[in-house]
Amino acid sequence: MSALANHAFAKMNGIGNEIVVVDLRDSQGRAQVSAAEARAVASPAGAPYDQLMVLQPPRLDGTEAYITIYNNDGSEAGACGNGMRCVVRRIFEKTGQTTATFQTRAGLLNCWQGPAPDLYTVDMGAPKFGWQDIPLAEEFRDTRYIELQVGPIDNPVLHSPSVVSMGNPHAVFWVDDVNAYDLERFGPLLENHPIFPERANITLAHIVNRDHITIRTWERGAGLTRACGSAACATAVAAARLKRANRIVEITLPGGKLGIEWRERDDHVLMTGTADFEYEGRFDPALFASVA
Numbered sequence: 001m002s003a004l005a006n007h008a009f010a011k012m013n014g015i016g017n018e019i020v021v022v023d024l025r026d027s028q029g030r031a032q033v034s035a036a037e038a039r040a041v042a043s044p045a046g047a048p049y050d051q052l053m054v055l056q057p058p059r060l061d062g063t064e065a066y067i068t069i070y071n072n073d074g075s076e077a078g079a080c081g082n083g084m085r086c087v088v089r090r091i092f093e094k095t096g097q098t099t100a101t102f103q104t105r106a107g108l109l110n111c112w113q114g115p116a117p118d119l120y121t122v123d124m125g126a127p128k129f130g131w132q133d134i135p136l137a138e139e140f141r142d143t144r145y146i147e148l149q150v151g152p153i154d155n156p157v158l159h160s161p162s163v164v165s166m167g168n169p170h171a172v173f174w175v176d177d178v179n180a181y182d183l184e185r186f187g188p189l190l191e192n193h194p195i196f197p198e199r200a201n202i203t204l205a206h207i208v209n210r211d212h213i214t215i216r217t218w219e220r221g222a223g224l225t226r227a228c229g230s231a232a233c234a235t236a237v238a239a240a241r242l243k244r245a246n247r248i249v250e251i252t253l254p255g256g257k258l259g260i261e262w263r264e265r266d267d268h269v270l271m272t273g274t275a276d277f278e279y280e281g282r283f284d285p286a287l288f289a290s291v292a
C-alpha cells in the first residue's frame, strides 16, 4: 500500500505558489513517493499543487529532514524556494525553533525566522553559471546571455536569455512588460527546447530599477504559477551579473513579493518572504488504488 494512503498533509502556499507538505519522517519502512503517487496527489480528488514537498528521515546529523520535491507532473524539482518557506513555517510553528537546516538534492539549505514574525528566510546556496551546470546541451562560454529565441528568425518575440542554476535550471528573458507575452504558449516551447536537456523554468523579467524587478514564470513540470522562488533568485543573480541591478533587490511576482540578497561574502542567495497555511487533510487511499 502507498505510504501516502491515509497520511496527513498540509496545504499551504508561498505567495500563491501552491504547495503540499507531507511529513514522512515517522513512517515505518518506505518513505519514498513515486512519480505516479505524486501525480495522484495533484489530481482534483487529491490536493492539487504546484510542488509537493516530502519530508523524509534525515540522512545527515544536524539536519531536520531530507526533502524530495515533486512538480505536479510527477517530475522531481531540484529546488523550490516557496515550498521551503512553507516547510520552515510548519516546523517552526510545531517546534518553536527559529533556525533549521534541511537537505535536498541541491544540497544543504539553512533557514531562519526572517526580520518580521511572518517572514522566513531560506539560504538557497550559491548559483551556478557553467553551461554544464545548468545544464545546456552545448557549450556557451558566457551564460549572461545565450543564443536562443522564439518567433520569426528576423524578428524574434523573445530572445537572448540569461541562464542560471539555483539547483534547478532557469532561463530569464529580459522584457519591458512581463504581461505583454503569451507565456502559456511560449513557456512550453522554451521549457522543452533541445538546448535544455533537463528542461528549464522560463521567466520573463522586467527591471524596474536597480532595486526592483518584476517577473512572471512558466515552471518546468508545473506550468504557469503565481510565484516561483528559485526563479526570483535566478533573476536577481542574473540581473546583478549584468550589472543592471544591485545585489539586494525586491522581486514582484504575480502572487506577491520576495526580498532577495546575493550575499557578497559567500556568494549565497538569501530569499525572504511569507508562507501561508491553508488547511490540513488526509489522503484518501482510493487515490492510490491504481498506482504502484
Ligand SMILES: N[C@H](CCC[C@H](N)C(=O)O)C(=O)O
Residues within 6 Å of the ligand: 017, 050, 051, 071, 076, 077, 078, 079, 080, 081, 082, 083, 168, 169, 201, 219, 220, 221, 222, 225, 227, 228, 229, 230, 231
Ligand atoms: N516553485 C518553485 C520552483 C519549482 C521549480 C520546478 N518547477 C523545477 O525546477 O522543476 C520555487 O518556488 O522555487
